[in-house]
Amino acid sequence: xxxxxxxxxxxxxxxxxxxxxxxxxxxxxxxxxxxxxxxxxxxxxxxxxxxxxxxxxxxxxxxxxxxxxxxxxxxxxxxxxxxxxxxxxxxxxxxxxxxxxxxxxxxxxxx
Amino acid sequence: xxxxxxxxxxxxxxxxxxxxxxxxxxxxxxxxxxxxxxxxxxxxxxxxxxxxxxxxxxxxxxxxxxxxxxxxxxxxxxxxxxxxxxxxxxxxxxxxxxxxxxxxxxxxxxxx
Numbered sequence: 001x002x003x004x005x006x007x008x009x010x011x012x013x014x015x016x017x018x019x020x021x022x023x024x025x026x027x028x029x030x031x032x033x034x035x036x037x038x039x040x041x042x043x044x045x046x047x048x049x050x051x052x053x054x055x056x057x058x059x060x061x062x063x064x065x066x067x068x069x070x071x072x073x074x075x076x077x078x079x080x081x082x083x084x085x086x087x088x089x090x091x092x093x094x095x096x097x098x099x100x101x102x103x104x105x106x107x108x109x110x111x
Numbered sequence: 112x113x114x115x116x117x118x119x120x121x122x123x124x125x126x127x128x129x130x131x132x133x134x135x136x137x138x139x140x141x142x143x144x145x146x147x148x149x150x151x152x153x154x155x156x157x158x159x160x161x162x163x164x165x166x167x168x169x170x171x172x173x174x175x176x177x178x179x180x181x182x183x184x185x186x187x188x189x190x191x192x193x194x195x196x197x198x199x200x201x202x203x204x205x206x207x208x209x210x211x212x213x214x215x216x217x218x219x220x221x222x223x
Binding site: 032034042043044045046049051089091093097098099100101102103104 | 142144146152153154155156159161167169170201203205210211212213214215216217
């Protein structure tokens with residue numbers, strides 16, 4: 001079946017450090033890929049998306065590239081801020097329209 | 112624009128009780144989903160629906176039922192609550208024309 005595997009957390013970084021959160025997926029066909037962010041006590045918010053191979057999604061300084069050859073969609077940011085502290089979820093939506101999420105990675109950014 | 116609305120926000124149930132978690136969306140989205148999020152864990156898909164009258168099981172459907180009589184509403188029913196169903200439940204919807212899902216604020220359920 002379809003599934004998403006993402007890097008175990010938690011991740012703790014200093015402000016202005018480089019961030020990478022790894023995500024790989026298993027799916028038939030050509031899924032759409034997403035990164036969602038969850039702030040404490042809130043629901044999930046879409047951070048970025050990519051709908052086909054080699055697409056790059058970007059938003060608020062975060063980027064991820066859809067790599068079909070490695071079935072990956074790693075999240076990166078060049079310089080994190082304290083306000084980026086949250087839980088990040090990688091997700092896919094398959095051709096039959098179910099959406100699957102990874103386990104989430106908690107990021108803490110210290111000043 | 113309200114988006115996806117879930118009620119209630121919090122609920123405590125006793126073992127064996129039943130309840131319905133309500134979810135409604137005002138965006139005319141075809142697809143709707145129910146997830147549960149256990150502490151420190153990711154989201155597990157319980158059920159989803161691709162349109163009124165159509166529902167499908169996700170990864171963890173046991174102990175739950177759903178119905179989709181209208182485009183707007185997708186209630187989740189727990190018939191015999193068990194402690195293992197203590198979790199935060201999220202409802203989401205997505206449009207026919209775009210792949211991303213929009214989430215409600217969640218319902219925190221505790222079964223004691």
